[in-house]
Amino acid sequence: MKPIKMWMRIVAFVGCVLWTGSARSELIRFEIVERHPFADGQTFGDVGEYEVLEGRVHYRLDVNHPANAEVVDLKRANRDATGHVTFTADLCLLAPRDLTKASGAALYDVNNRGNKLALRFFNDSPGGNNPREGGNGFLLRNGFVVIWSGWDGELLPGDHRLQMRAPVASDDGRPITGRVRYEVAPLKKATRMNINRDQHGAYRPTEAGLAGATLTWRLRESDSRVSIPRDQFRVHVTEIGSRESGQLPLIELEVPAGFRPGYLYELIYEAQDPLVHGVCFTAVRDLIAALKHGEGRDNPLLVDGKPVVRRAHGFGVSQSGRFLREMVYSGFNAD
Template sequence: MRLIPRALAALALLFACIAAAEARITRVEITETAPAFGGQAFGAAGAYERLRGRAFGEVDPTHPGNAIIQDIALAPRNARGMVEYETEIDILRPADPARGNGALLFDIVNRGNRVLLRLYNGATRVDNTDAGDGFLMRQGYTLVFFGWQPDLLAGGDRVRMSVPVARHHDGSPVTGTVRSEIVVPAAAPFVLLSSGNFTQQTHAAYPTASRDHRAPFADGFVPRLTVRTREADAREEIPAARWSFAQCPAGQAATPSDTHICLEGGFQPGRLYELIYRAKDPLVLGLGYAAMRDLPAFMRHARMDDSGRPNPIFREGMATLIHGTSQSGRNLRLFLHLGFNRDEAGRRAYDGMLPHIGGGLAAMNIRFAHPGRAWGEQIDHLYPAYDFPFAYTRVTDPITGRTQSVLDRCEATATCPRIVHAATALEIWEGRQSLGFTDPLGERDLPEPANVRTYILASTQHSTGADIHPTRLPAATLCENPSNPNTHLHTMRALLVALTDWTQRDRLPPPSAHPRIADGTLVRPDQVRFPSIPGAVFRRTTNPLRVLDHGPGYNAADLTGVIANEPPPEGPREYTLLVPQVDADGNDLGGIRSVGVQVPRATLTGWNYYRDRFGGGGFCNLQGSAFPFAATRADRERAGDPRPSLEERYPTREAYVGAVRQATSRLVAQRFLLEEDAAAMIAAAERDGPAPMRAP
């Protein structure tokens, strides 16, 4: 009879190993385990531990779920015919796992930088040593930070990933045309070839296939460096005699380099330099999506790895949630679009997703991709980031003729997660976010799938601090207008709790809240009724979008393939971009109107413009505007400001506090604000009263 328990134990071990093998994470090495945050306790969840290490994975390049990875067929294989990768992991978990809330929350780090504690806890550091106010810990989440972007350089405590270089089967290097838009914050004699606005000294450069930039390649191709002031300006070619593939520190002789470019007279800020060159050795970047898929599969289903090491956070019945901010949110949407939420065993990788300020898709599953680039009006305008499909709803695009949805693949395999999509007003103005909930020509609102909620955070910019009652405006030295301080931290907390309740307890989240064509809160830019505010600069423009022709090797339907046309020609027809209508103060009408919008002390917008950089006039990248109300009626009349002053709106401190109480009560009832944050907002209003917002 004793053989039965032993047989059962052996079977259990066998099934555990099978589960580990299916998950495709083959090995997890934890190199550091220590108390987190100095042993601080967080309510019912208690103290936290921090675990750091690496996860090693492998994928079958012939598996249908992996075949879509660009250049997977050109990646080196191990003895089992698998393609290997490894990723850094950083875990924060309750020291007593039984005190957690049963949810694994994965952070798709932004260019290697951890986001969760800064966004939800108000932490000022991104190295996981600052708990902020401890919100996520008090909630009991287990937080998993991991690398997924393989082209990051070491340094800055960035969380990184390693993948192989694609090579031809005969061992020769893979080459191709690369366009690098070079932007510098200060004058520099030489820079990395990858030095864009968001990639300064942080992203690896694709090496040039030849340092001799004057000698034509066999097909006649010759590298070319140009410069212009604004995106739409004509490119001025810089003579080949003035630049080279080299490092040339000031006062020193130039040293040839495969990954740097030297310019006579140096690169200057406020200019768009564009290098088109022949590069070699592309990384198999799409393996980053395999890591996003394989890690939750392992951590939720496998008790141990293939070598018998225990899964460091395994508990039965854990829910898996994933969060991505900005660039990470866009990659999260492409991960979903390409079908990676179905793991190799056919299971759902994530139960819930929260793409945050991440409109559009992303450019990572492309040969020689630049995943650190963005979608700006002036900066990174021509990089692939906004190919159709735009929405979670299946719709026909009259410009390309395709009928698609971001959810097509996961719906076909019944592996779609529940999605809370959150974006700011800036994503509508600068980031084309209206295409996520209208048809491509902006003629009608789209119905939404049952598993999706979309929330626009009214009158907010791309990112802000955590100040619950700002009295001093943040500096925006490059912009024409002061920057927008309206925080969305507290709204995001409420939305995360709603997503968790939805995935764990089937409690429906609040209805979607965003501007709509049907009720007049989503309009053309020339229809916005913005008040005439003294000193305010407002241009009724958006970030125009046309189809980009990247060449025959590029599959726009999946943002996948090989780009040949650089710079890409733009199609003749524009998509229709709509923006929020505003109230008499100039604050957005549609979406989630926070306390700072319902009880305003300023006009807060999702747009701002460069003062001098790039010729002035274009969108000041990722910045909103703030135009404070006058303190008194006399002040506003003297300035000619049509907006009522603070003293006219709130004749007493009690009147202001009462208005804040009413606004917080409404938001709590709508589940867009948590009780604890409402109490903090009321306390701040009692402390400060209707304090004017001052310049930095």
């Protein structure tokens, strides 16, 4: 093993999180829609073959439960007939085909902007969002179950990115509105750009917000802003799927005269329908708890009614590492 790879793995394990505690899980159902052999049926030591399971998880949250108190605006989220907040997230599991060969350990790979990372970092495999190669087989030879799930509610669908469909906050059923700010920093000549990162949606403008949007540009962060007249830029809103699902639209800023590479463009407008995005932490908490305790209807990781996952470790890089830090700081690593 090369020294740099050993160093990277040490850093990775330092970033791991062990889930402990006894908060009540509220994952109500697993929905597995596809199973297929991993790595063309390759065997990994005594553990044997692995398979990929893909689908969704369905969550239900009690807005009054103390374990959910840290979720901002949870009580403003739309509720079902029982008074609970419900939402879904994508799920992908990599597990031994013979679950009795699982070691009891699970690695939860916090996806980075919807992208899977663990196999590249731990197994030296090509990685990707539709993994097909086991690399050196490290995790698999040691009987790990690898878990991925959606937690980022800003993502646009595509390229096997893992999505979470977060609940929307409202004021007793009336839309909540407020000003939002997006900064665009073009690196090359262009006339039209996503106002958020690539493959990310942005908050939906109100009709008045679209008409009254303001745009400025400046070279340096500390420079004075220079206004661009409203008739010299356009804001394009492309709906993706159902608004009720919490899916953000693709919003693009067009400057027909062209963006100046290296300059900062600041777009401000009135938006509506904020996401209750703090459920990203409860989603991961409740998924891991359900897998450890054998809960959730149609749980796919049970043998004779008992869970094969007994301990779980979290792994994240960059954005997903920050997710883990905030999750632990806020106490959501209790299950």
